Amino acid sequence: MSTDKGFVNxxxxxxxxxxxxxxxxxxxxxxxxxxxxxxxxEMREVLYLKVDASTQPRFEAAGSHRFEYTTAQGEHGSLSYWSAPEEAMDAPSQLQPWGRLALEAALRAQAAKAPKARRAAAPRSAKPRRPASG
Structure with a gap:
């Protein structure tokens, strides 16, 4: 489905x-x-923002709804994205607190996925050199 580029902008x-x-x-x-x-x-001209367990209740209280989809096989699914509250879509200053919640949720998700520090590799044992033939 095509999206209005003006809405995306x-x-x-x-x-x-x-x-x-x-x-x-x-x-x-x-x-x-x-x-x-x-x-x-953005899907079908609705902006969905990233949520996690700590931010989802605020979106629920604002009357937002979860992003849900149906696969080609008819299976239903959802993602951790909730619609931006309608009144927040009027101006950057109104969306900013909700966008900040989404940014914080994304940062927490990134930190949870961060690879653990690798152990230093054990030093390789040096192989004895073969004497030069000559």
Whole structure:
């Protein structure tokens, strides 16, 4: 389904106070990155923001709804993205607190996925050199 590029641009403008915004087409909609962190997606002209266990209750209280989808095989799924509250879509200053929650959730998710420090490799034992033939 095609998305109105004007809506995507408006969403990017709303998110701009949070940092450098980059968009990418995906899932039939668009993904939004702020400072290279994936924090939002747009589908059917609805902006969905990243949530986690600590931020989801605030989105629920604001009347937001979870991003849900149906696969080609008819299976239903959902992601940890909730719609931005309607009133927050009017101006960057109104979306900023919600965008900040999404950015913080993305940072926590990134920290949880961060690879653990590797152990230093054991020194390799030196093989004895063969005497030169001559």
């Amino acid at each position: 408006w969403c990017a403008e709303l998110l701009a106070p949070l940092g450098a915004v980059r968009t990418r087409r995906m899932f039939g909609g668009h993904g939004f990155y702020v400072d290279d962190l994936f924090i939002a997606l």
